[in-house]
Amino acid sequence: MKLKQKQNVYSNEECIHRQGGSKVVKGNWHLLAVSYLVASFTTISINLLYCAMIILLYRHQRITRIQCIIIISSLLIFLSALILEQKESPINSPLPTPHSSNLSGTIVSSVTETDNKIEFQFKEDKSDQKTLVTIFKDTNSDQDYSSININFGAKCTIIGKQEIPQPSKNPGQFNFQNYLKQKGVSFQVTINDKKNVSCYGSSKITILHKLRSGFLTSTDKKLSGYTSSWLNALVLGDDEGISEETVEAFQRWSLSHLLAISGLHVGLIVGIFYFLLVKLQLLTKEKAQNLLILLLPIYAVIAGGAPSVWRSSLMTVSFLLLVKLRLRLSVTDVISIIFLALVLYDPNLLHQLGFQFSFMVTFALLLSKKIISRPYSKWYIIFSISVICQLSILPLQINQFYFINPLSIFVNLLYVPYFSFFVIPSMFFTFLFTYLAPPLSRVIDDLFKMIHQPILKLLMEIDEFLYFPLILGKVEGFYWFIYCLFFYLFMKNLEKNKSNLVLKYGCLLTFVLIFLAVKPYLDPHGSVTMLDVGQGDSFVIELPYRKGIFIIDAAGTMSADFVTPSNKVYKQVIKPYLYSRGIAKVDSLILSHNDHDHVGSVPFIVNELNVKQIVVSKYFSFSEETLEILNQNKIPVLAVDAGDEIIYGDQSIRILYPDMDKGTTNENSLVFYTELGGLRWLFTGDIDEGIENEIILAYPKIEVDVLKIAHHGSNTSTSEKFLTHTNPKFALISVGDNNRYGHPSLEIIERLDKFNIGIMRTDIQGAIRYKFKGKIGTFFSHLPYDN
Known part of the structure; x- marks a missing residue:
């Protein structure tokens, strides 16, 4: 019986070998790929668990003794190599010291050029360090930037100041510094004058990069802007022309894979190309295959060289x-070998989200080939593929974006076939006809706009009315281990048509996601977080068991025209933090006063989150635009006065000020007192010393533990008299790094030190979080800080 089981296992691989070829790991290359993946964690527990699994497979005769030895040996080799690599890697090494001088070196990346800037990676000869160079164009002049000769492989001299990239200063925020580190980039340099850059020479593949630039420019000139933007994205891998609104909608509905060139795109292009060459008898099958082997790597470079393009092209x-x-190898073996080749060539690829998504989806579909190859209807197969893809990348998606959109599976059912059978083929033919038959390309251009615009508008309508994301927040690895185990058992039993077990593990998968959604409501911890929003204020209070969420102020910035409000702070700081905490509902949005550095992100919060009410003083006046947004979203506004008390469950917020209209926004700042985690907190907005004196007279016995320093540490407030009266132990200062106002004032810092008050400030420490349980808590800073 055991012999028969063993025989069936090997027959499933459907592999044949040339005589004399190695049979040791054939059919099991995926185990070597997994070995590398496991080794990349470099934790003893995970590696020991994997070794135990391999030994278990051997004991059950699923792999031979030699295969077992080779897999475990490869794990040890990979582990040793990765440990050595990490010790030398810039990702884990301290940042080198930047300097300002003439930098000499070589351009080591493709050059990205837009209407506003030119960007590339530059490797310095002296230090062997990589620098991201950004040249901002002078849009008010007709300067010719092509004269600089910026090409891949060119030798350059750059005059500029190297800067260390900005790290993430808030939980959930995109870490640009780590992103560049993963690409081996240590510095960035900004150039505003093209005279500071001088380059000469190029590399052998520069012609391919120039060809790509030429194609991008040509399509922009010969086609409408709408069609060229989609063609450049889907054929040439440049999505700069796709509107930000469209990109974000595709992200929300898990359609981003359609905008990135991947196996779907390459497969369609290869199929069309092969059909035209062979069926039209332009070339024999053998010559067509030879031509494809030659052209696909070239196309991978021309299409931008993204990991998904290389993966599909190399496959x-x-x-x-x-x-x-x-020769014959299983598809799983081929993709595993390509995976190993790519990560061994560049280990940093493993950290790139596009690389992870591409291989995860491909592996999932390959391992479920028996399920999707059954003789069911096409719609059932498409639905199955959509579900498998969504479930396989769900841990990656939540780890990156903190939410899932349950309805995205059904939207994929509509838009994946549409892109597969119309959009991608039409863009490829438009690209060909742009050079072979220009009049025909313009006909397709018009037809594409006529069809694609209303279908894209439909997606926007769906996004507006049916977007109900499940925001789960940051999830610990243990829960993903449980999820992956249930997913494996679900797929295994689905393959064997064991409907009862499929239902069981499907319910368990659902239960894991439901548990992750309700987990915050079971957590006895609460927190107060001062976000680093630059020169502004924004605090988030989370009550234990998710009994209440309060946001105190929501700073914003202005666009380049200094008139239009920008969503930059909301998108880059406030929203990522809320999503990372699994927050979709805000019980109270408390606004101290109507200055942009305190309320600039309010319209964006109100439009995207479920805000129950807004709390302001009686002397707060909204702008007409904000009032219109509040009315559209039917959000009630609670106007409070000194002496009022806001009760939310067991939480009380006592309003101390203002008691009359002082005429200016700063003087009319809402001042309130509350107790959280065993500490007494006083929030002061932007009040000045005069208002502090009024509070002293009105509340002669008030004492606090944590004082939010008024007006970002300006010397117009935080008087010695006020500090003596309130006697705080900790001072929170929300202030922008190197701000033009000189906040916080050195006078205020010295005064706080004089009173032995612990100072926590966002410009140095990033976000500050006080996490508590009951009446005991601890302060944490997002950035390491040695006071």
Whole structure:
């Protein structure tokens, strides 16, 4: 019986070998790929667990003794190599010291050029360090930037100041510094004058980069802006022309894979290309295959060189070579070998989200090939593929974006076939006809706009009325281990048509997601977080068991025209933090006063989150635009006065000020007192010393533990008299790094030190979080800080 089981296992691989070829790991290359993946964690527990699993497979005769030894040996080799790599990697090494001087080196990346800037990676000869160079164009002049000769492989001299990239200063915020580190980039340099850059020479593949630039420019000139933006994204891998609104809608509905060139795009292009060459008898099959083997790597470079493009191109080339050499490997083996080749060439690829998504989806579909190859209807197959893809990348998606959109599976059912059968083929033919038959390309251009615009508008309508995301927040790895285990068992039993077990593990998968959604409501911890929003204020209070969420102020910035409000702070700081905490509902949005550095993000919060009410003083006046947004969203406004008390469950917020209209927004700042985690908190907005004196007279016995320093540490407030009266132990200062106002004032810092008050400030420490349980809590800073 055991012998029969063993025989069936090997027959499933459907592999044949050339005589004399190695049979050791054939059919099990995916285990070597997993070995590398496991080794990349470099934790003893995970690696020991994997070794135990391999030994278990051997004991059950699923792999041979030699295969077991090779897999465990490869794990040890990968682990040793990665440990050595990490010690030398810039990701884990301290940042080198930047300097300002003439930098000499070589351009080591493709050059990205837009209407406003030119960007590339530059490797310095002296230090061997990489720098991200950004040249901002002078849009008010007709300067010719092509004269600088910026090409891949060019030798350059750059005059500029190296700067260390900005790290993440808030939980959930995108970490640009780590992003560049993963690409081996240590510094960035900003150039505003093209005279500070001088380059000469190029590399052998510069012609491909120039060809790509030429294609992008040509499509922009020969086609409408609308069509060229989609063609450039889907054929040439440049999505700069796609509107930010569209990109974000595609992200919300898990359609981003349609905007990135991947196996779907390459497969369609190869299929069309092969059909035209062979069916039209332009070339024989063998010559067409040879041409594809030659052109696909070239296309990968021209299409931008994204990991998904290389993965799909190399897979196709590999299969064509196997056919020519009359070799056979399982598809799983091929993708595993390509995975290993890419990560061994560049280990940093493993940290790139596009690389992770591409291989995860491909592996999931390959391992479920028996399920999706059953003789069911096409719509059932498409639905199955959509579900498998969504479930397989769900841990990656939540880890990156903190939410899932349950309805995205059904939207994918509509838009994946639409892109597969119309959008991508039409863009490829438009690209060809732009050079072979320009009049025909313009006909397709008009047809594409006529069809695509209303279908894209439909997606926007769906996004507006049916977008109900499940925001789960940051999830610990343990829960993803449980999820992956249930997902594996779900897929295994689905493959074997064991409907009862499929239902069981499907319910368990659902239960895991429901548990993650309700987990905050079971957590006895609460927190107060002062976000680093630059020169402004924004605090988030989370009550234990998720009994209440309060946001105190929501700073914003202005756009380049200094007139239009910008959503930058909301998108980059406030929203990521709220999503990372699994927050979709705000019980009270408390606004101290109507200055942009305190309320600039309010319209964006109100439009995207479920805000129950807004609390302001009686002397607060909204702008007409904000009032219109509040009315559209039917959000009630509670106007409070000194002496009022806001009760929310067991939480009390006592309003201390203002008691009359002082005429200015700062003097009319809402001042309130509350107790959280065993500490007494006083929030002061932007009041000055005069208002502090009024509070002293009105509340002669008030004492606090935590004082929010008024007006970002300006010397117009936080008087010695006020500090003596309130006697705080901790001072919170929300202030922008190197701000033009000189906040916080050195006078205020010295005064706080004189009173032995612990100072916590966002410009140095990033976000500050007080996490508590009952009446005991601890302060944490997002950035390490040695006071």
